[in-house]
Amino acid sequence: MTSIKFDNMNLDELRKYVLNHREDKKAFYTYIDRSKADGRMIAVDYLDDKWEKEIEKTFKKT
Numbered sequence: 001m002t003s004i005k006f007d008n009m010n011l012d013e014l015r016k017y018v019l020n021h022r023e024d025k026k027a028f029y030t031y032i033d034r035s036k037a038d039g040r041m042i043a044v045d046y047l048d049d050k051w052e053k054e055i056e057k058t059f060k061k062t
Helices: 011-020 025-038 051-061
Strands: none
Touching: 011 025
């Protein structure tokens, strides 16, 4: 079995790998962790009345 080195992949390459190997949970969790660290993922608290404004503010940063 070949060992995949996720650390050698950039985030877009890792995303493509995860989409093509959906059963690989280690790859999925690595992708999620790196996406969060890179600021690509945001958490939304739908109970917060200002959640839409928070999303708009986040997108304006990029």
